[in-house]
Amino acid sequence: MENPAHLTPKGPRAIARILVDSPLPQLDRLFDYRIPDELADDVRQGVRVTVPLRTAGRVLQGYVVDTDVETDEERVLADIETVVSAAPVMPPRLHRLARAVADRQAGSAIDVLRLVIPRRMVRAERTWLAADAPEQWRPDASIHAAATDMLGVFGGLVEAIREGGRVALDAPPGVDGAQPRWSALLAAAAIETVAGGASAVIAVPNHRDLALLEAAVRDAAPEAPLVRLDADQSNPARYAHYLRTLDDAPCIVIGNRSAVYAPVARLGMLAVWDDGDPLFEEPLAPYAHARDAALVRQSLHGGALVLCGHTRSSDVQRLVRIGFVAETPSARRHSPRVVLAAPQDAPRTGRIPSAAFRSAREALDVGPVLVQVARPGYAPALVCAECRSPARCVCGGPLHAPARGATPVCRWCGRSAHAWQCSSCEATHVRLASSGSERTADELGRAFPGVRIIVADGAHPVERVGAEPALVVATRGAEPVAEGGYRAVLLLDGDRMLQAPDLRIGEFCLRWWSNAAALAAPEAVVHLVGVTGPVARALATWTQSAYADRELDERAPVAMPPAVRVASIAGDEKEVTDALAQLADGVPELGTDAVLGPVPAEETDGRRRVRALVRFEYARGASVAKALRAAVVSAAVTSRSRKPRGKGASPRQRSSPPTLAVRLDVADPDL
Template identity: 65%
Template structure:
């Protein structure tokens, strides 16, 4: 008998027991189109249906007495899964005890037939040519960090502290200086005939990066990979990324998987932003995926931010990532503002910060950062000072404006006629000021000055250089033309009260990003905060703060000094998984496990702490436990049709961004 052609297929399924390659025979009529990387449909006998997947490998097999199902069909002739992307997805999934198909679902957009036909009918893209003037500009910009250009060319892992100042793009748009540095690195990489991939947290960062690249890089070589794009636009962009010509890919967290040809640079901006932490299974942070990719492809890795996360500081401390300082240190003029004698705690803005804002308004806009949006996010009983709660669902009440009927933040019901269940009082008191109430108060304090609110309900991207008070929540600050003439950081003490392991470094990141929007020499007032975090902002020594935080967490065996995995499911299943882990990995002692404790839906949750050296063995054992739990659930259900609807009874999340997740 002649050898038969066999395709090894990765099935697109979230079920852990299906996360492997399945062999299918290639019928004669599909031999020409069934090649590695294409989408296919295959029969899944255990489920009695046809599912989609991707061909990972093909080969000839000598005749053996084993039955193989035939491929059902080839969905598209386009090879959307190159070998480099499959290898990356497999490695990232193994590191996170997840499924490779979950990673590929994030990386590969849904097929759009019309966009695909248009692409196939068009000519192949030409090789991009970087203008000599743009290449010279990139060299000058990178020279601000001595040795950075050479390190990027050598494929090293680099961490830099971005210049905390505003800049202006060639077309007059105001951007952050960080965007110019990342754009210069991308242009320099493209000039060397390699691709660059840059991931940023949100659309506002993406707009700044686009402005920095405009007229510097060839227009047809800059590809935007953004989930906010329409389906056809994103699929067309993905097809261009697959082409053999180098390009610059910019986008959000899933962009780190973009399979650009001959990738020479992967850059991450502001890796401490929670938007770069993937919420979908297996929940891999963009920074961790970029580290895996750099190890596989040998590309350069650039981690940039105004602050240093403890995760990056750990890598710097073990010499896995090199730190390159700027030739000239730029530091905002930070002032620690405290209440003077005679000023009560009820005064939100100290006289020194108030005077700075008044003087700055004569020259241009002033930024006031607050903790929360809305008018009065927190209401308490006027008598006993206990937080008010909705009588229907138990959610917190808030006020939309002065004198308004309290409204539940969860169910949206009005709480007219509210009565305190503790003291029977019917009066409420505003215990906090949101962005709208702060704007109202500042409008009365500065009559005749324009007041702008910027938060989730009132998005503002840019403001002019005229006098204005901009009241913004953390992370929603607009960019001001020429920079803000003063920055006032309010509610610092309240922000630090959040029950979060990383609240210190998060606050430092929020304040540093806001301070970087100030014009050179403009005062930045941090109100009511003292201690090491205030000193780190005032002296602009965020890496030192990250190093101190990392040392404290190492003593407590908390991330990122160690890795942490969360196991959730029925108690019997979680206990069995933990027993198996301890048996397979002797160094996991009793102190390595926290819990189990009750969780939602009659489940329990346990946290497993383990060292990085044991990572591969622990995640492999966790993966095996998930498969075993899924198979046991299917066999033990005893219901008709249960074989066609298996369910996972053990959920695992590795490298939690927050231990409360």
């Protein structure tokens, strides 16, 4: 850490403890630096600074975590070079949270802070520093009473919010006007929280849900201090909104997965909507799921924790089963009317059973009908018409039909397959293996002439539709909200969805179907086509929590998540072997059956890699994370000693991160 050009006189000195911004795991600790006299008025907790770091061979940015006085006259310290900004963007509460999440995930605190603190925007920062502190907003009596009445349907929910409880909330299905009931419910919970003088933070998985939640808050309380943390915002807007969360005045924060870290001064409620959505899984180190980060934060900062959804993930059900989270039942239980329809039974109706076809035709007399399909596009997959082998291009890529009657095209190289021949049986004809949203719309357009067809998928995003008759063909998760709700809902391709090779595919399908069914009008019929078994029964009886219970029971004997936690260790063979040895020494009670592998993994930069899985109980999580973190640091130090050093080595060569990668809480060990 010391640099001769920055050495200071001995004696008592004011110092700052700095968390440096570096990818090297061995630097994930606090460093002491002397505060120069000329910077004494600017250095305070949470500000950005630059400091010299000899081991990195350059000047790094960092955050001031704390200040103190060094009385050891023999200790030689380097000076802080500059104060980047006077804005305290990392308050102590945020550092404690980042440290706790990183320790749980065997990661670095600075990696968590990178997910939370946006890039600095000078103009937005100057405006915030010069502005007066915002005034505290309180909802008027009518707004507060309406929110309390809505929450009162759920027994004990108001008390849980006021007393800082942890609840699993089954959201009511249905649409009121143009607003789904779940968004109005969470908006009411946020208003109730702010009325008590605290801030509310709500995380949702995607931008469609974020828009719905924002509209619900604006409808319920137009003057509420609403802060949106969203990656789609411009950099100045996102930074300005983040700075607002640092003020003492309570606010309502809404956003995607990183919103759970919003550093509000007093946290009154932290809510996560639809935690089973894979978008809540953080793809960047330290890979903490938003639900897990919310649990850590609630334990540190208090406030209520609300885990809400139309379905209940097996992870939340485990928390309910052990009594860590309480169930909050609704006094006015309402569920959609779900019919399990047999596969296609009339040639004239195509993929839709005759009963569902008649239901859709009748519903179109009064309003819109939703048709959910598995995939976007026209025909996502082609197979040989004779042997049903996947149709492949000469390059090996899959063929697809971009439009009706079009020549098949390769998804990889884009080449048209004019003279295609099956490599298995030498047949020359292909057939459609499945239908995408556009082909389904084409088929329905012929079956329902004169009816307006709306396609809603990733390429054609639609957030809302009106109450007039229309056929809305949507991929899973892209269903728009219909004013007053859909008059009928048809869930197609369910059998294909369930065939996906994923440990949680049953949970995913139940969530996709439940979220679509929840958009139906009160008297509408929901048709689930071609699916039977536990998932279909859970949807038909609207008992999603019972299905989550069943999933837990099935996974416990085979030690699969979330019955246990699973860690993945990947890297060079020696690194993984050494890491497993350190884990065995650090946590000897794990036993040999806890480790699966190592097995070959995908090569990276031409280097052969292996991967191992470690299964362990939740009670041993802290010990396992500590041992694996020590292994990562050890591998980094060893790797650094082998890297080029001196004048001939670039800073990137000297400070590149190690190849050993550790990830805790792997949701699906097969991936």
